[in-house]
Amino acid sequence: MRQNNRAVGNYGENIVAKYLKKHRYKILERNYNTPYGEIDIVAYKKGITVFVEVKSRSSDVYGTGREAVTATKQRHLVRSAEYYLVANNSYGVAVRFDVAEVNLLDQSVTYIEDAVRM
Amino acid sequence: MLSKVYSYGLKGLEGYPIEIEVDIHHGMPTYDIVGLADAAIKESKERVRSALKNNGFQYPVAATVVNLAPADTKKEGSCYDLPIAVGILAATSQLASTTVKDYIILGELSLNGELRKINGILPMLISARQQGATKAIVPLGNAEELQYIEGMQIYALSNLVEVTQLLGNTEKYQPVALKHWNSSTDNVYSADCDMKYIKGQFAAKRAMEIAVAGGHNILLIGPPGAGKTMLARAVPSIMPDLTFDEALEIAKIHSIAGTLDGFVDRRPFRSPHHTASAVSLTGGGSKSRPGEISLAHNGVLFLDELPEYPRHTLETLRQPLEDGVITVARSALTVTYPANFMLVASMNPCPCGNYGSSTQVCKCSASQIHNYLSKLSGPLLDRIDLHVEVDSVDYKDLQTEQLSESSDTVRQRVNVARSIQTQRLKDVAHIHCNAHMGNAEIKKYCKLDNRSSQLLEDSFRKLNLSARAYNRILKVARTIADLDQQQDISVQHIAEALQYRSLDRKYRA
Numbered sequence: 001m002r003q004n005n006r007a008v009g010n011y012g013e014n015i016v017a018k019y020l021k022k023h024r025y026k027i028l029e030r031n032y033n034t035p036y037g038e039i040d041i042v043a044y045k046k047g048i049t050v051f052v053e054v055k056s057r058s059s060d061v062y063g064t065g066r067e068a069v070t071a072t073k074q075r076h077l078v079r080s081a082e083y084y085l086v087a088n089n090s091y092g093v094a095v096r097f098d099v100a101e102v103n104l105l106d107q108s109v110t111y112i113e114d115a116v117r118m
Numbered sequence: 119m120l121s122k123v124y125s126y127g128l129k130g131l132e133g134y135p136i137e138i139e140v141d142i143h144h145g146m147p148t149y150d151i152v153g154l155a156d157a158a159i160k161e162s163k164e165r166v167r168s169a170l171k172n173n174g175f176q177y178p179v180a181a182t183v184v185n186l187a188p189a190d191t192k193k194e195g196s197c198y199d200l201p202i203a204v205g206i207l208a209a210t211s212q213l214a215s216t217t218v219k220d221y222i223i224l225g226e227l228s229l230n231g232e233l234r235k236i237n238g239i240l241p242m243l244i245s246a247r248q249q250g251a252t253k254a255i256v257p258l259g260n261a262e263e264l265q266y267i268e269g270m271q272i273y274a275l276s277n278l279v280e281v282t283q284l285l286g287n288t289e290k291y292q293p294v295a296l297k298h299w300n301s302s303t304d305n306v307y308s309a310d311c312d313m314k315y316i317k318g319q320f321a322a323k324r325a326m327e328i329a330v331a332g333g334h335n336i337l338l339i340g341p342p343g344a345g346k347t348m349l350a351r352a353v354p355s356i357m358p359d360l361t362f363d364e365a366l367e368i369a370k371i372h373s374i375a376g377t378l379d380g381f382v383d384r385r386p387f388r389s390p391h392h393t394a395s396a397v398s399l400t401g402g403g404s405k406s407r408p409g410e411i412s413l414a415h416n417g418v419l420f421l422d423e424l425p426e427y428p429r430h431t432l433e434t435l436r437q438p439l440e441d442g443v444i445t446v447a448r449s450a451l452t453v454t455y456p457a458n459f460m461l462v463a464s465m466n467p468c469p470c471g472n473y474g475s476s477t478q479v480c481k482c483s484a485s486q487i488h489n490y491l492s493k494l495s496g497p498l499l500d501r502i503d504l505h506v507e508v509d510s511v512d513y514k515d516l517q518t519e520q521l522s523e524s525s526d527t528v529r530q531r532v533n534v535a536r537s538i539q540t541q542r543l544k545d546v547a548h549i550h551c552n553a554h555m556g557n558a559e560i561k562k563y564c565k566l567d568n569r570s571s572q573l574l575e576d577s578f579r580k581l582n583l584s585a586r587a588y589n590r591i592l593k594v595a596r597t598i599a600d601l602d603q604q605q606d607i608s609v610q611h612i613a614e615a616l617q618y619r620s621l622d623r624k625y626r627a
């Protein structure tokens with residue numbers, strides 16, 4: 001199954017996008033590129049703009065997905081989000097950072113709200 | 119939305135009001151504390167967040183700014199966790215914010231929302247009451263030390279949920295009940311240090327009784343094993359009962375130092391080891407903490423083996439011994455702490471310890487003795503009112519089955535003498551005993567008849583006494599007269615007081 005990482009990542013992000021839609025989020029962007037890195041999913045629900053970092057794993061041999069969101073990656077996520085907000089002229093809105101962990105074996109999603117704070 | 123919570127901070131022994139403003143607005147989920155907060159306050163972020171989440175409250179998905187006003191004084195400690203949490207709840211409308219402004223709120227939060235005991239709350243609330251505050255919310259662990267504060271409704275609660283319930287509905291909780299001061303210190307001291315177990319040493323015990331009755335400094339000189347330390351250890355058991363004012367002064371200092379367990383029920387007895395640093399005695403550090411001499415305020419500072427303390431350390435005691443206060447100046451702040459302590463010190467007269475003994479032979483050379491005694495400076499010894507030689511115990515005295523006078527009996531006499539002093543000095547602020555009398559009081563209360571003043575004049579010339587020693591002899595004589603329950607000082611009181619200047623007579627001649 002694992003042909004390249006990009007494909008695996010996309011597969012996981014699709015699962016999360018489906019999960020978000022099911023939970024009444026509106027998907028604003030996918031794979032949004034900024035000079036600081038890529039934002040996997042930008043979603044919106046009840047007045048809060050949500051930036052989602054997706055981590056896909058088929059086993060915990062190399063550590064869990066949530067562990068892979070290191071302090072450096074958190075900083076990049078926050079900087080990217082700021083870039084997105086300025087680019088979309090939407091500074092001053094409520095913002096949240098979530099982490100979605102996908103188990104590739106059973107396609108289950110562990111969704112962590114408010115996972116990153118500055 | 120903006121909310122405001124009232125709290126208190128400390129500058130030395132004085133509290134000052136702090137307004138904690140919490141502003142929550144849209145934007146990146148940041149958390150900032152401004153207003154010169156120290157590391158413990160900055161860390162409150164994590165405690166507050168966990169405490170809110172674990173008690174079913176929403177932590178806002180928004181930018182949070184906390185301002186501790188006035189913004190130009192340094193704030194320290196963990197006591198602002200609770201007011202910050204209440205501020206966040208009020209700013210996010212999870213709490214009716216109309217009642218919040220009526221309270222002074224203080225407390226540290228644990229991750230599950232329990233309120234933890236904090237230091238320095240007693241002086242803060244005393245200042246708050248003086249400045250017109252009427253209600254306060256504090257941790258349950260601090261309730262005991264606050265039960266003597268009159269004119270204030272203090273609610274001691276155990277967790278965050280109780281705080282929100284109280285702010286919503288005041289009827290559910292009762293404020294801490296006011297307690298009345300009971301001055302008796304009976305049964306407070308452990309029995310093994312009782313005076314009745316000290317065999318012989320009648321002169322030393324008499325001197326100790328005088329010293330304790332008037333709060334005078336005393337130095338015990340004698341060979342090893344004579345019972346100097348035992349005598350000093352028995353001092354707490356004969357100390358006079360505390361008045362409420364004295365207890366409050368002690369409690370304030372110990373509340374800041376974090377050594378207050380419940381409220382004060384006895385006079386402090388501090389015995390720092392001779393390796394203690396000068397700063398640990400006087401107080402200091404970057405935050406100007408109180409030192410041993412302030413922790414011994416209204417009690418006893420016991421320095422065992424006095425010449426073993428570094429000279430520099432002992433010399434720092436000179437000024438507080440005279441003034442009864444110590445001003446600790448550091449870059450962050452300058453604080454004046456009270457330090458009216460009674461100094462009890464013990465020492466050997468020479469390196470081998472037997473110089474001046476009636477039974478043992480001293481093996482030291484004259485220069486050795488001189489060197490040993492010169493570790494103590496003249497100015498320091500001058501500040502010690504009673505120098506008492508404690509000789510080895512006689513075998514006959516040691517063998518006797520008969521117990522000496524018990525501490526309870528001695529304490530009764532001390533209490534009588536002390537209450538005469540308190541009554542006499544009741545109009546003078548911060549002076550509770552003869553030893554702390556100033557020049558004006560000495561002039562007023564230590565009048566001598568002709569015979570007494572003649573004796574004092576002769577001794578003054580013969581012993582080359584200093585003006586300070588003169589004043590101290592008068593004060594000791596006053597205490598001896600008080601123990602005698604005499605209105606006036608007579609010649610035998612002066613004679614006995616002079617008797618206790620043995621260092622002037624014997625060792626420094």
